Amino acid sequence: MVKKYNLYQIDSFTKEKFTGNPAGVITNADGLTDHEMQKIARELNNSETAFIFSSNSNEYDAHVRFFTPTNEVPICGHATIAAHYARAVENGLDTSRVYHKTGAGILPVDVIKEDGDYKIVMTQGKIEFGATIEGENKKEIISALNIENNDLLEDYEVQIVSTGHSKVMIAIKDIDTLNTLKPDYDSLSRLSKIIECNGYYVFTVDSQDSDILIHGRMFAPAIGISEDPVTGNANGPLGAYLVHHNLVKHNNSVFRFKAKQGEAIKRPGIIEVQVKIEDKEPVEVKVSGNAVIIFKSELSLND
Numbered sequence: 001m002v003k004k005y006n007l008y009q010i011d012s013f014t015k016e017k018f019t020g021n022p023a024g025v026i027t028n029a030d031g032l033t034d035h036e037m038q039k040i041a042r043e044l045n046n047s048e049t050a051f052i053f054s055s056n057s058n059e060y061d062a063h064v065r066f067f068t069p070t071n072e073v074p075i076c077g078h079a080t081i082a083a084h085y086a087r088a089v090e091n092g093l094d095t096s097r098v099y100h101k102t103g104a105g106i107l108p109v110d111v112i113k114e115d116g117d118y119k120i121v122m123t124q125g126k127i128e129f130g131a132t133i134e135g136e137n138k139k140e141i142i143s144a145l146n147i148e149n150n151d152l153l154e155d156y157e158v159q160i161v162s163t164g165h166s167k168v169m170i171a172i173k174d175i176d177t178l179n180t181l182k183p184d185y186d187s188l189s190r191l192s193k194i195i196e197c198n199g200y201y202v203f204t205v206d207s208q209d210s211d212i213l214i215h216g217r218m219f220a221p222a223i224g225i226s227e228d229p230v231t232g233n234a235n236g237p238l239g240a241y242l243v244h245h246n247l248v249k250h251n252n253s254v255f256r257f258k259a260k261q262g263e264a265i266k267r268p269g270i271i272e273v274q275v276k277i278e279d280k281e282p283v284e285v286k287v288s289g290n291a292v293i294i295f296k297s298e299l300s301l302n303d
Helices: 034-044 077-091 135-144 175-179 185-195 232-244
Strands: 002-012 021-026 048-054 062-067 096-102 105-114 117-123 128-132 159-162 167-171 199-204 214-220 225-228 254-261 269-278 281-289 291-302
Touching (some): 002 077, 021 034, 021 077, 034 048, 034 062, 048 077, 062 077, 077 096, 077 105, 077 232, 077 281, 077 291, 128 232, 135 185, 167 232, 175 199, 175 214, 185 214, 199 232, 214 232, 232 254, 232 269
Parallel strands (some): 021 048, 062 096, 167 199, 214 254
Antiparallel strands (some): 002 021, 048 062, 096 105, 117 281, 128 159, 159 167, 199 214, 214 225, 269 281
């Protein structure tokens, strides 16, 4: 028997085709095996592909799983935007809140209908501050990124932060340095095993745009992603990091900013980040963005 699956390629964090971060989406994934999902993700070769399964619980509306070309990950920002954009378009949704089950827990997603299109707001998982990277491991990161110690921004710790899928936060002074980085991917992969974190988010606050606070690049070669164009699970934790370390001004209630990523690899996109604050500490992170469908197809698989 042949089973047919709705397959999308969607660019997230943009409204302009062939920019932002591409994700594969299958909106009717019921029946797919882990092995089949991994093969589909490898074939599409996006940094992540999202698979939407029906809910079998009244606690959530959909179950979404995320695969890189090499392995499953608990959650992914841009593929969440893509998955819920496709689901909204397919089902003609109005502005609504849906809950999806992910590897980072059951989380809300807000679908906002505006101007005949959709904006997707993703509430991220629990904020967790991991180890500060110091000593030999910090030297290894600097060396693997092919930068110098004095390229780092003072008062910004190199630290692992997570809102569901951890990243190392690495602040540098200069946007030109950021855009000309040539990392040693093998070294970053080896170090990932030691520090138990796969993603390296290198960012700067040296922005020439008045409404953009952050420019960044994200490398995760250990899970098959040399460079990710626009990363929800990097900019979200970054917002928590900036508040936690008192590196930004805010009203002790909410901190909002925009980040631009992907410029160096000609896939620019913009993420909006909102950090809810209580007692001067971050308690919840949301990321939001637009999306655009590049193509919709049908994948036929023999049972």
